[in-house]
Amino acid sequence: xxxxxxxxxxKIKARRIFxxxxxxxxxxxxxxxxxxxxxxxxGNNNLLSRAHRAKLVEKIATSLPAEVQKKEREHxxxxxxxxxxxxxxxxxxxxxxxxxxxxLAPACIADTHARIEHFIxxxxxxxxxKPYLAETSSLKDYAPDNPCFQLATAPYILGAVARYIGSCxxxxxxxxxxxxxxxxxxxxxxxSQLWHIDxxxxxxxKLWLLCSEITPxxxxxxxxxxxxxxxxxxxxxxxxxxxxxxxxxxxxxxxxFLSLTGKSGDMFLTDTARxxxxxxxxxxxxxxxxxxxxxxxxxxxxxxxxxKRAHDRLHxxxxxxxxxxxxxxQAVLRVYGHQTD
Numbered sequence: 001x002x003x004x005x006x007x008x009x010x011k012i013k014a015r016r017i018f019x020x021x022x023x024x025x026x027x028x029x030x031x032x033x034x035x036x037x038x039x040x041x042x043g044n045n046n047l048l049s050r051a052h053r054a055k056l057v058e059k060i061a062t063s064l065p066a067e068v069q070k071k072e073r074e075h076x077x078x079x080x081x082x083x084x085x086x087x088x089x090x091x092x093x094x095x096x097x098x099x100x101x102x103x104l105a106p107a108c109i110a111d112t113h114a115r116i117e118h119f120i121x122x123x124x125x126x127x128x129x130k131p132y133l134a135e136t137s138s139l140k141d142y143a144p145d146n147p148c149f150q151l152a153t154a155p156y157i158l159g160a161v162a163r164y165i166g167s168c169x170x171x172x173x174x175x176x177x178x179x180x181x182x183x184x185x186x187x188x189x190x191x192s193q194l195w196h197i198d199x200x201x202x203x204x205x206k207l208w209l210l211c212s213e214i215t216p217x218x219x220x221x222x223x224x225x226x227x228x229x230x231x232x233x234x235x236x237x238x239x240x241x242x243x244x245x246x247x248x249x250x251x252x253x254x255x256x257f258l259s260l261t262g263k264s265g266d267m268f269l270t271d272t273a274r275x276x277x278x279x280x281x282x283x284x285x286x287x288x289x290x291x292x293x294x295x296x297x298x299x300x301x302x303x304x305x306x307x308k309r310a311h312d313r314l315h316x317x318x319x320x321x322x323x324x325x326x327x328x329x330q331a332v333l334r335v336y337g338h339q340t341d
Contacts, residue, residue: 034063039304050233050240054202057299072298075168083159087269089205091164094226094271095258104154105265107147109211112291115141115176127175130191132182133280135175142174149174152207152293160269161205161295169205169295172302176211179219179280179288195244195276197229201300204273207293210266214290216259219282221270223258224250229276250276 038060042053061069089096118124119136127135142149151157152174161169198204214220224232232249233240244250260268260279270277282288296302 038063039299042299042301042304048199048241049236049238050197050199050202053199053241057202060299072167076162076166079162079168080159083155083162085156085159085163087156087160089160089164089269089271092225092227093258094229094275095223096269097262098267098269100156100267101265102151102154102267104147104151105209105267108151108209108291109264111146111148112176112209112211112289116178116289119176119178130280132179132191132193132282134178134180136178137174137176139171139173139175148291148293151209157207161207164205164269164271165203165295165297167297170298170300170303171293172296172300173292173294175292175294177288177290177292179282181285181287182282183284189278189281191243193278193280195224195247195250195278197233197241197274197276198272199241200302201273201296203271203297204300205295206270206272207295208260208268208270209291209293210260210262210264211289211291212264214261214266214288216261217283217286218261218288219280219286220288221260221277221279223260223270224253224276225256225258226271226274228253228256229274232276244276 038056042048042056042060048056064072087096087098087100115124115137119126119134124136127138142152144150144153152171158169208221232244232253235249236242236244258270260270280288
């Protein structure tokens with residue numbers, strides 16, 4: 001066995017034991033309702049297989065109080081009525097190129113370039129720890145009158161997202177993403193450069209807006225559609241939530257890969273929790289710039305009760321900013337704590 005793979009598995013096993021111990025020792029939640037206990041267990045055990053995580057989410061949904069389930073159904077119906085759209089993502093694909101020329105796109109692209117240039121100049125901090133993929137902004141940096149925020153909350157976008165995930169979406173993040181040019185070509189891949197699925201949710205959608213022409217040399221995001229990702233996940237079993245070093249697993253499906261390439265202004269929706277994917281495999285001296293808007297379900301491990309990061313992000317907007325949002329958007333977000341009192 002490859003030594004790196006052996007070390008990874010040993011580390012994962014140790015983390016699973018630690019997460020289990022942390023979960024059962026959290027005395028604050030001993031007497032909590034069942035759905036909160038289950039949600040915390042899910043959040044503290046993000047290396048569970050995808051099948052196991054899906055079963056937990058189903059249990060959480062059915063454990064919610066009846067009045068909460070009713071309110072969620074009402075808000076979902078209200079959203080679908082308020083957000084008609086012709087855009088759609090095929091569940092068998094889990095990804096789609098959006099056939100639209102959005103009038104907000106030029107302003108969003110200009111905003112993204114400005115943020116990335118600000119970051120390159122050293123005037124802003126990186127929001128994550130990946131040397132090959134920098135998140136140069138986050139949701140709190142976008143006021144409601146910003147074109148990127150307006151795109152994220154546009155009814156025709158929210159409608160497509162909600163119809164795909166089957167519930168009211170939570171706007172978790174907006175970020176200007178920058179993949180800096182590597183000094184040389186390398187086969188040493190790590191992190192999200194490896195095939196993986198996002199394990200924070202069982203279904204999630206990311207909207208990608210290309211902010212320059214993206215070719216294979218720019219290290220675009222590569223998506224394996226859900227119908228084929230399901231086959232890989234079944235083969236991997238308990239390891240389906242881990243980063244996959246074995247490229248041979250994906251070779252039979254190469255003709256079905258969806259590469260997020262195109263011209264500046266092209267947009268895609270992708271379910272990165274159901275579709276295996278990788279990105280930022282740039283050739284030497286070539287960069288990549290994209291705007292990414294991230295929607296989750298209420299069952300995301302990001303939203304585990306007691307998660308300070310979730311509280312801070314969901315309450316990032318001021319009351320004045322909230323009042324500028326369309327009523328249909330307020331209705332979608334209110335039940336999930338986006339409103340600041």
